Amino acid sequence: MLRLFSMMTKEGELSFNKTHTKTVGTPVSVLFELCAKSYTAPPIYTLINSDNQWFSIECFLGESIHAIGEANNKKKAKHIAALKVLKQLVKINQGVNDSLAEKLNEIITNLKKIDLDDEPRQLLELTNSSLSNECDINLSDIQVSNLNKTNLDLLKNYILNCKNPVGELETLSRKYKINRPSFIFENDGPAHDREFFCEASFDIYKDSAISRSKRLAKKHACYRLLFKIKASGRYGAFTSEENQPKKQIQNETKSPKQNIMDQLKTSKNKTINLIFTNNIEVKDSRFLLEQMCTEEKISYNILSIQKFQDMVIYAVELLTEPRIFYGAFAKSSDVAINRAAFFALSHLKMICTGKNI
Known part of the structure; x- marks a missing residue:
């Protein structure tokens, strides 16, 4: 025996x-x-x-x-x-x-139940802590957050049902012309009981996770990082639309694009009216631009043009009719993008209202 x-x-x-x-x-x-x-x-x-x-x-x-x-x-x-x-x-x-x-x-x-299932629901729900604690997120530390309680709950659900957080970060990287996410790995412990640590970085954000495999540590770090990024509102406001399945469009004929000036002059949306009736600061311009584009359903690009000595050059392109394109330079990408957004908003305000921003 x-x-x-x-x-x-x-x-x-x-x-x-x-x-x-x-x-x-x-x-x-x-x-x-x-x-x-x-x-x-x-x-x-x-x-x-x-x-x-x-x-x-x-x-x-x-x-x-x-x-x-x-x-x-x-x-x-x-x-x-x-x-x-x-x-x-x-x-x-x-x-x-x-x-x-x-x-x-x-x-x-x-x-550790997480070792038996690598789905995000296991990561975020099978713990004694809340989702925000598990993700190590302190929303008060985030400079701009457009999330009310409803959208925060929607964001939690969005993360829980996300199958590929690494791919989500890659998509953000391509859309905003930002460097791809980077990862630092470490491991500790004997061969039969080894733990892997991964720190994921994207733009100004970082987060980390520990798991029983390198792959899961990377995946879980990206879940936490994605939550933090989406909660910040830095790359567009998170709305209920992101949590809904994409509608299938079949046999529809696109109508001619409406002139953007006519659209904005008659718009009742909150952000464009705030821009038209208030003086805004450069540091708020990117956030306001992204909020406006979300509300007005305007597509846009943020483009990295080049680097000159210690300066970086970025441009904001609004895919409207007519198309609007403004660039700016600064020592940091954040300042350059805010300046380019400020110039684009100034142009819109001048054309639509005759006022300087």
């Missing part, structure tokens, strides 16, 4: 104190540690099926204990198989070594 069935030390009782349970994080690492402490041969994992991207892995422990785990990736299937073996050990020790059975139950309960 396996020593693992009773798990006794020389003193007659296995010691599962806090230092033993603190480092465990996955079913595989827990089972490996238990075997090492009881001088038992480590488990053997065998791939028994891999049809249609569905994997079945069998975990053998000694001659009489085995279990099968099934999942859509090998790692997850292996963890599930190990978890089933751990549950068998609980049953075997109940009534024989109740102290061990209780400790095993406690360990199983505290296993």
Whole structure:
């Protein structure tokens, strides 16, 4: 009979104190540690099926204990198989070594669920903290946030249902002509219980995550970073439209574009009327431009033109009729974009109202 069935030390009782349970994080690492402490041969994992991207892995422990785990990736299937073996050990020790059975139950309960499923809902919901705490977001630290409570709830739902946060960041990079997101990786721990750290950076924003694989650490860091970016409103206000499925348009004939001046002169939307009736500052111009474009359904581009000595040049292009294009330079991209947006808004205000901005 396996020593693992009773798990006794020389003193007659296995010691599962806090230092033993603190480092465990996955079913595989827990089972490996238990075997090492009881001088038992480590488990053997065998791939028994891999049809249609569905994997079945069998975990053998000694001659009489085995279990099968099934999942859509090998790692997850292996963890599930190990978890089933751990549950068998609980049953075997109940009534024989109740102290061990209780400790095993406690360990199983505290296993990191995120290692068994890499969906964002697991990352953001299967924790004791709120979503904002999990994402390490302090909205008061964000300079501009256009989110009311309704849109904040919509944003949470948007992130929970996002399948490819890395791709979302890449899309923002292309749209706003900003450098692609960058990543710094570190890892720590022994081979059987290694943790991976990833820090993701995009423009002025950074966030990080730790997981049991490099891929998941990157993915989870991007979830947190995407939440922070969308909440800031820096790259366009987040609205309920982003949370709705895209409408399919079939057999529709596009009407000629309305002259942008005629559209803005008669617009009742909040932002354009604020621009027309108030003096605005350069530092607010990009945000106001993006808000206006969202409300008026105007497409636009922010273009990086070139770099000259220690100056960067950016341009704002409104895809309107007629097209509006203004550029500006500064030592930082943020200031240059705000200046270009200021010039574009000044032009619109002058043409539509005859007033300077």
